[in-house]
Amino acid sequence: MAKSVEASGKTIEQALQKALKELEAKPEEVDIEILPEAHKGLFGLFGPKTVSIRVSLRDRTGGNNNIELIKNIIDRVLTLMGAEYKLSTEEMPDTTFVNINTPGLDGLLIGRRGETLSSIQHVVNRIFTSKTGQHSKITVDVGGYVKRKHRLLVEKARRVADRVKKTGREADFEPLKASDRRIIHLAISELTDVTTYTIGDGLLRKVVVTPKMTEIGNAALEDEEDNE
């Protein structure tokens, strides 16, 4: 198994720097996994102010074999679903990104609200982990659907952040799945005047954007939730 360490910091960048020092590695040599937000504080009001990540040293020789294995798994699944396709892969800091293009079958592989796409991704990750015993983070996209959705979420996060900054009042997002919440947390962690926390359980977990406040200012958090 690859060597890995856990680190936390105010930002992902900060946590990453700590971890890299400990591993004596370069950013391109590691895989980053963001650990789930700790469930603490009353209704998450005093939510986590730090972010925790697990950083694993990538196997320096095995990298390409993994790509071949991922391609094989995807090929089996898509061919058995009757899809002809073209595929491109990209190694990202925290994921192996696979984009699939088909002549005319993108819609079928994406499914209603991306459900089929999520299922392909889930199955490919499970099979990869089962075959290698390695923790995997493979992101599957079809026809740029995931990238497009990602971009729209980031734009929305920035708009909401802007409004929170101007009005000084919190705003919340609709309940979203973990990977989408993560996109928002990440987008907003780059901004200076606002921060995020999460409330709710299970399918109702949602991101709240709040102005960065002093201790005294926290009283304002006990107000009723704002709707978007």
Place this chain on the structure above:
Amino acid sequence: MAEVNKSTIKTLIEYIATSLVEQPKSVKVRESHKENYTVMELSVSAEDLGKVIGKNGQTARAIRTLVNAAASKAGEKIIFEIKE
């Protein structure tokens, strides 16, 4: 165009299941034909059941979604079940 039919869909279920379990030899897909749909029932060894169901049934749901997508392309109605 790659072909998709009942037989390839059955192979899809077998491929996914055998890739996930500890005992691939116990993987079986039983096909039964009803009036206007087909049931494909996956059975695995008892200790592998969790592997094909997954956390909160996530893996079972994913396999069902893929089977449905493939079936709609094949113009078939296929119900995917896991034998407990």
